[in-house]
Amino acid sequence: MFAIISDLHANLAALTAVLHDIDQRGVKEVFCLGDIVGYGPCPKQCLDLIIERKIVSIMGNHDHAVFYEPTNFNTGAERASYWTRAELDAETDPEKRRNRWAFLGRLPARLQMGNILLVHGSPRRPVTEYLFPDDIYTNTAKISANFERVEHLCFVGHTHVPGVFLEDPDFYSVEELDNVYPISKDERAIINVGSVGQPRDQDTRSSYVVVSEEKIEFIRVEYDIEATAKLIMANANLDDFEAMRLREGK
Ligand code: ZN
Numbered sequence: 001m002f003a004i005i006s007d008l009h010a011n012l013a014a015l016t017a018v019l020h021d022i023d024q025r026g027v028k029e030v031f032c033l034g035d036i037v038g039y040g041p042c043p044k045q046c047l048d049l050i051i052e053r054k055i056v057s058i059m060g061n062h063d064h065a066v067f068y069e070p071t072n073f074n075t076g077a078e079r080a081s082y083w084t085r086a087e088l089d090a091e092t093d094p095e096k097r098r099n100r101w102a103f104l105g106r107l108p109a110r111l112q113m114g115n116i117l118l119v120h121g122s123p124r125r126p127v128t129e130y131l132f133p134d135d136i137y138t139n140t141a142k143i144s145a146n147f148e149r150v151e152h153l154c155f156v157g158h159t160h161v162p163g164v165f166l167e168d169p170d171f172y173s174v175e176e177l178d179n180v181y182p183i184s185k186d187e188r189a190i191i192n193v194g195s196v197g198q199p200r201d202q203d204t205r206s207s208y209v210v211v212s213e214e215k216i217e218f219i220r221v222e223y224d225i226e227a228t229a230k231l232i233m234a235n236a237n238l239d240d241f242e243a244m245r246l247r248e249g250k
Contacts, residue, residue, distance in 0.1 A: 004193045005208045006033035006120070006157025007060065008050075010040030010084065011197030011246075014206045015049060017223035018196050027210055033157040033193065034060025034107065034120035034127075038077065039242045040197055041231035043084045044091065047100045059107035060120040060157065061128050067104045071128075076239035083237035115152035122156060123149035123190070130159050131190060136169040143169040147188055154190045155209075161201045162194030162209075162218055173201075174218045181216040191216055197228075198242075204249040 003022045008015050022030060032055050037043040039062070050057060065073060065081040066088070073081065088104075091097040109126040111118040122129035123146045135142050146154075147167045163173045164181045167188055172181070174194075181191065194207025201207075205220035229243035 001027055001210065001212045002029035002031060003027045003208060003210050004031045004033060004118070004155050005055075005196050006193050007035040007160055007195035007197060008032070008037075008040075008046050009035055009062070009195070009197035010037050010043040010046050011223075011228045012040075012042035012045045012049075013225070013227045014197045014221075014223045015046050017221050018206050018208055019049065019053070021219065021221045022208075022210075025210065030055045031111075031118060031155075032057040033118060033155060034058045035062045035157065035195075035197075036060070037066050037081075037084045037104075038062025039080050039238070041228065041235050041238060043087055044096075044100065046197075047088075047103060048096075051099060051103050056111070057107055058111055058118055058120050059109050059127055063104055063107055064127055067101075067107075076241060080238055080242070083235070117150060117154040119154065119156055121158040122146050123154050131156060131165060131192070132159055133161060133163060133171040133173070136165070136171050140169055143167075146190065150188050150190060152185075152188060153183070154188075156190060156192050157195065159192060159200070160195035160198055162192050162207045164216075165190040165192070174207075177218070179218045181218075183214055183216060194218070198246060199249045200245070202249045204247065 066084045070078045070081045119126035122131050193209045196206045205222050210217045232238045232243040
């Protein structure tokens with residue numbers, strides 16, 4: 001049994017609440033699908049928590065933006081990534097500074113564990129491609145090209161919208177699944193675990209999954225949204241919009 005978290009976006013209140021929930025369930029192993037940083041006010045603390053707990057992580061487009069360069073980002077996201085970079089550089093403890101940068105620079109774009117694939121975006125373009133629920137109607141070629149690269153299960157984040165894609169093509173929201181996807185050995189599925197730090201499915205609670213032999217359970221956790229929203233509003237380099245979307249879950 002293991003947990004998969006994604007898209008923390010430097011939201012420490014959310015990450016702390018989710019890790020607490022995982023601990024309370026007695027789940028020992030945790031994986032992270034990336035976007036540890038970006039948009040949010042607490043990049044250093046979130047990186048430290050992930051590093052301390054030795055959580056194996058994948059590179060997200062926002063981690064990539066901070067370490068390399070932002071590509072195709074809107075102004076707000078780009079400003080946030082430059083601020084994050086400056087914040088990491090401003091660390092006065094040289095060992096902490098080095099560790100965080102080394103961790104970001106070593107993040108892999110994909111991780112294959114047996115017949116399970118972990119990526120941030122999609123199997124085809126692991127760092128940047130979005131798999132949207134609407135793609136099952138508007139871009140079936142994209143869905144099938146991605147399923148070609150899936151052996152059994154693939155876990156993704158990136159859109160911040162949890163749910164399950166099937167080959168048909170089809171998409172099931174967490175409501176339709178009643179929060180549980182029963183794993184079938186001869187079915188391929190791409191599972192979006194949702195976002196810890198910036199949910200966008202109109203549910204403001206943090207999202208993550210717990211995976212066992214027979215099922216994937218989608219879990220929502222309440223956290224102190226205002227604590228993070230206040231830090232965003234007080235930070236001149238972060239858009240107030242990023243606080244508003246936390247309050248609305250979009
Ligand atoms: Zn993200």
